[in-house]
Amino acid sequence: MAREDSPTKAAADRLWALITAVQQAFPGAEQQDQVRGFLQALRGLAMQVATADGTLTQAEDETIRTIFWFDRSTTNQATLSLIQNAPLLEAFSKEVEQVGPLISKLNIKDLNFSKTIEYILGVVASADGVQPRENAQLACYSARLQAALPSDYLQDKPLELTNPLAPARAPSAAQAGSPESPHQDSDARSVQSVMGKLDQLIGLATVKHEVETLTNLAKVFAMRKQAGLHVPDMSFHLVFLGNPGTGKTTVARIIAELYGCLGLLSKGHLVEVDRSGLIAEYVGQTAIKTQGVIDKALGGVLFIDEAYALDGGEDNDYGNEAVATLLKAMEDHRSDLVVIAAGYTDQMNRFLGMNPGLRSRMSRDISFPDYSPAEMLQILYELAKAAQYSFAEGTRARLEQIIQSMWDHRAKDFANARDVRNLFEQIVEAQANRIGQLPAADRDEICEMCEITAGDIEATQPAIV
Known part of the structure; x- marks a missing residue:
């Protein structure tokens, strides 16, 4: 029997609040079927998370029975089927996805649906200590759930299993919202709202597709990191090719916000410069000036407009000094700095040819066509x-x-x-x-x-x- 103040009892109470909301939303003849389907989907998800490591411990078994109100024989039979029967496992997956359309009919925004699911699953998994595979399982279903839920119920980041019994940790500076961050409001930081800005731009179909690919890549990397999985060492630095007025700076700002939302960058701001912002007048000063710009850009995106102008075409030009400083920063701060170099298509080869390290670090080009x-x-x-x-x-x-x-x-x-x-x-x-x-x-x-x-x-x- 769970104590009155235990996390298991709290999870059961929160689940009951959701079930009550379902009952209120469907007062007619279909109420029983809706409640049964809702409960079965969530119970299936909880069992999948608990058995992700191939076994159901006694502590997990007890916790599931307490939260979902059914006896041990039912638990063991269902769990054995889940572990041994792949088609049934996929069936539960589909049931979980069906929760989203159901929630769209419910007036339960105040119940914080996704946070409630996170808490319930966290209690189940932490009954015997959260295992890496259990966290990976939740990361996968977080993506499914977020795809199914209406935008009003989405969280900014994928769910991560936590142990409700562990002492609360103090939020990091980034979580608390530093004075330097331009995204303290959670709604402004949502991926959906930032992608909405991109969608509202006129034209740029191919550019939008490239940005969507980058966003999905960053999403999956964030999910893998939270699940304790290996994250490939890939560069997110970019080269923007196109004529003036094609939206390069605007898209760079949107990418900075997206990377900030997804946790790829700690702040998600944009620092825009050209040659004059990096090159100094005297020997030895360019590296200092360039480093100052880099320091301002850390945690965000450094956007270098007309980057080809850094190649002054003279042996004593200070552009090479600026590029060398940039390359070092791109290596030293690769986890919290993205550099985007922009310019005319036919002139950017001048910039990329200034140092062999540029092309190896900036391997992705995005072309911005002229507007029709x-x-x-x-x-x-x-x-x-x-x-x-x-x-x-x-x-x-x-x-x-x-x-x-x-x-x-x-x-x-x-x-x-x-x-x-x-x-x-x-x-x-x-x-x-x-x-x-x-x-x-x-x-x-x-x-x-x-x-x-x-x-x-x-x-x-x-x-x-």
Whole structure:
């Protein structure tokens, strides 16, 4: 019999709270089946975790029976089937995944569903001490559970088994939220919210796919680390290739946030520099200046824009000194520093050729294509919307012509979204000149200040086309 204040009794109480929520959500004829399915899925998961090391100890057996209210013969029979019958094991796996759709129908956010599951499984596994395989089993099912649950019930990180009987540990500086961290709010740190920022970017389909791959890689590595498994020694440093205005800095900032959320980086911030931020004027000062930038970037991403400019093309240029300092930092701080070098596709080979160690450490390239005319038009409309402007009826066709002309006549210095922003700013200036010249009696100020007319657009064309 479990003591009234024991973790086992607390786990049983928490499970009963979830069962009560299921009963309240399904008051009709299907209530019994829903409760039975819910209980069976969670019980199956608990037994899988407990038997991950190939055996069910007496302590684990007693704990499961106490939490899930059934007798020893039932426990032993079910456990023996789980250990010996692989198809049945997979059946339980599918039942666990079915918990997610069920939870979406329940008003139990205050019960902290995933934390409750973590506690129950932690009590079961820690009955005889948490074993590495048990932790690995939970890591696998954490991924399944997170894939099935609605986003409101997701945790920022995979579940990890803990021993509820052990003394509570003081949170680390990173867990407590240091003053330097830009992500103290848990919602802002969620992978889902950061990926949402990426999804909202216009175009960049191939870039989004690459970032998703990197995110999944980081997720699995985090899960393996928590499960006590070996984590491959892979580099997360990147090379961004593409013209200006294609979203390289924005995507670098999103990657920094994602890596911070996933625990790959301790802070998840971005430090952006170019040649002038790394190179000093006198001998011996470049290494010091570069190291200062690196120190600011530790725990996050160091983004080097126009990195090819570090190759000054002269024997006495200080760019090589900066690169040597960067390479040392990439090796010394490989677990808490990611370097992203960006620049024109046809010039980045200059940067990567400055030192053989660069290409070996920055082996993954992500190409940022120029925006299409349709995407540029969408960017223009988004800029206007964000600034509380709207285009008058009949102006879209003319805007399409202007942007198509920009695209057809683009040169090597074509700046994509930056050129679209320049167009928008010139249109806004033309509108301001028109409104500023109107007599006060002729102004409907709110409407006038928000609407961009065909005349405003045409007034910009000598400077644009």
